[in-house]
Amino acid sequence: MSDNLHLAIPLYAQVINLLAAILLLLSFAMLAQRRILSLINLFMAQGMVLFASTAVVAAATDQHHLYWSALITLVLKVFLLPWILHRLIRRLNVKWDVETLINIPTTMMIGLVLVIFSFNLALPISELAGTITRSTLGIAMAAVMLAFLMMITRSKAVPQVIGFLAMENGLFFAATSATYGMPMVVELGIALDVLVGMVILGVFFFQIREQFDSLDIRHMEKLKDD
Amino acid sequence: MSTASSVLLQFLELITALIAAPLLTGWVNQCRAWLGNRSAPPLTQFYRQLAKLFEKEVVLAGNASSLFRAAPYIIFACMVLASTIVPTLSTDLPFGPAADAIALVGIFALARVFTALAGMDIGTAFGTLGARREMLIGFLAEPALLMVFFTTSLISQSTSLSTIVETLGQREFAIYPSLAFAGVAFTMVSLAENARIPVDNPTTHLELTMIHEAMILEYSGRHLALIEWAAALKLYAYSCLGLALFFPWGIPEGTGIFNLLVALPSLAFKLAIGGFLLAAIETVSAKLRIFRAPEFLGTAFILSVLAMLVHLLLEAPK
Numbered sequence: 001m002s003d004n005l006h007l008a009i010p011l012y013a014q015v016i017n018l019l020a021a022i023l024l025l026l027s028f029a030m031l032a033q034r035r036i037l038s039l040i041n042l043f044m045a046q047g048m049v050l051f052a053s054t055a056v057v058a059a060a061t062d063q064h065h066l067y068w069s070a071l072i073t074l075v076l077k078v079f080l081l082p083w084i085l086h087r088l089i090r091r092l093n094v095k096w097d098v099e100t101l102i103n104i105p106t107t108m109m110i111g112l113v114l115v116i117f118s119f120n121l122a123l124p125i126s127e128l129a130g131t132i133t134r135s136t137l138g139i140a141m142a143a144v145m146l147a148f149l150m151m152i153t154r155s156k157a158v159p160q161v162i163g164f165l166a167m168e169n170g171l172f173f174a175a176t177s178a179t180y181g182m183p184m185v186v187e188l189g190i191a192l193d194v195l196v197g198m199v200i201l202g203v204f205f206f207q208i209r210e211q212f213d214s215l216d217i218r219h220m221e222k223l224k225d226d
Numbered sequence: 227m228s229t230a231s232s233v234l235l236q237f238l239e240l241i242t243a244l245i246a247a248p249l250l251t252g253w254v255n256q257c258r259a260w261l262g263n264r265s266a267p268p269l270t271q272f273y274r275q276l277a278k279l280f281e282k283e284v285v286l287a288g289n290a291s292s293l294f295r296a297a298p299y300i301i302f303a304c305m306v307l308a309s310t311i312v313p314t315l316s317t318d319l320p321f322g323p324a325a326d327a328i329a330l331v332g333i334f335a336l337a338r339v340f341t342a343l344a345g346m347d348i349g350t351a352f353g354t355l356g357a358r359r360e361m362l363i364g365f366l367a368e369p370a371l372l373m374v375f376f377t378t379s380l381i382s383q384s385t386s387l388s389t390i391v392e393t394l395g396q397r398e399f400a401i402y403p404s405l406a407f408a409g410v411a412f413t414m415v416s417l418a419e420n421a422r423i424p425v426d427n428p429t430t431h432l433e434l435t436m437i438h439e440a441m442i443l444e445y446s447g448r449h450l451a452l453i454e455w456a457a458a459l460k461l462y463a464y465s466c467l468g469l470a471l472f473f474p475w476g477i478p479e480g481t482g483i484f485n486l487l488v489a490l491p492s493l494a495f496k497l498a499i500g501g502f503l504l505a506a507i508e509t510v511s512a513k514l515r516i517f518r519a520p521e522f523l524g525t526a527f528i529l530s531v532l533a534m535l536v537h538l539l540l541e542a543p544k
Contacts, residue, residue, distance in 0.1 A: 021403030
């Protein structure tokens with residue numbers, strides 16, 4: 001009975017598994033979070049975990065280009081994007097109001113179902129993959145799904161954008177766990193896209209608020225003035 | 227396996243539980259007082275309180291039924307049984323096969339049902355209010371506790387507590403994310419189950435905010451003493467359970483006298499640290515509104531389910 005405890009998992013794979021588990025936990029924490037400020041801090045923590053896991057994978061598999069993607073993650077997702085977001089919410093003066101469309105325990109339950117779904121979905125795919133990190137593919141998919149759920153259940157613009165960024169985090173983690181990362185050109189392109197998208201969305205925030213006096217995007221569903 | 231010595235050990239474990247439970251509660255109260263910058267009551271305060279209550283006469287309400295008189299004994303018996311099942315000094319216990327982890331949850335539930343029934347028996351408003359709140363907390367905490375047990379059972383392929391502790395204690399060092407999640411979930415559940423601060427305040431005097439205290443307001447004399455002792459035993463059982471599941475080092479398998487010399491100090495040491503941490507958690511956190519308690523326990527449930535899923539995905543042998 002104690003035989004199956006002797007898992008033949010090397011230490012770095014264990015560390016990656018642990019980081020993947022923390023990533024999943026952070027995704028849930030973001031789903032449950034009411035305040036925008038903590039949401040940004042959680043997003044920063046997620047970037048930190050992503051950086052650590054990419055660096056560990058790079059060290060374990062001797063893939064040098066992964067060091068570069070780890071570095072890009074660190075600069076972009078731990079420092080630059082949270083800094084832009086912090087500045088934005090200070091300028092927009094929205095620190096507190098996160099309004100969810102469904103109440104939080106229900107959202108968490110839906111999230112749990114999504115996690116089970118994506119674990120099952122990833123199981124046959126990870127059988128095919130030959131990487132050491134293949135078992136974390138399910139968690140990467142779950143992180144994408146949870147971020148997606150967060151985008152759906154939030155009605156304000158800023159949490160939706162954070163959900164979008166968290167989704168990109170999940171995709172990046174999926175790429176690392178399934179194939180040891182994407183080619184450098186693709187990665188640089190995505191990083192730049194996210195950055196430019198963030199800047200454009202930042203301008204959008206101000207436009208939306210100017211037009212509707214609030215960041216609630218449900219106002220945009222009305223097509224004519226009444 | 228020598229039966230005589232394991233029976234002796236079982237007896238010793240029972241005695242240790244009865245003596246150490248008030249000490250643990252006293253230690254937690256002392257730490258709370260220190261952290262709150264108050265002068266602390268002596269460690270033996272709880273014994274004195276019990277002695278005082280046992281001497282006092284029992285005052286019963288006019289419409290108290292026999293259930294009201296029987297409930298303290300049933301609750302106390304449940305807690306004594308629970309603390310003999312949890313492996314603290316050895317994993318080789320004669321009572322071990324009598325009840326596994328799931329039956330243990332059942333024993334706690336039995337005690338809770340009787341506390342709630344006794345609370346409603348007299349018919350006062352506060353008793354009923356406390357009973358309802360207790361059942362709300364209980365029905366949310368129980369699935370989370372069961373999920374924690376299922377996770378540890380999946381790891382060790384058994385629901386018997388002795389086997390779980392043996393397997394977890396013997397494993398070679400490996401990082402188990404699932405156990406970390408389950409540990410956090412277990413801590414949250416035991417805070418709620420033992421009427422500790424984020425959910426209930428054990429030292430409150432304000433009836434409107436009470437949960438556990440509201441149910442036992444009508445008790446006096448030796449009945450109250452038994453209930454207070456049972457509450458201390460419950461805290462002891464939960465602490466030992468947490469230590470046995472998540473920090474199983476130092477619990478020997480054999481029954482020799484030398485093993486006991488290792489087991490007793492390590493248990494005392496772990497309980498002292500656990501008690502201090504409990505007091506620290508209680509000092510830094512504020513009591514939740516009662517309607518936030520479902521969210522707190524829902525988080526515990528989600529964590530425990532995640533623990534199981536993460537175990538199945540990452541740690542299950544391929």
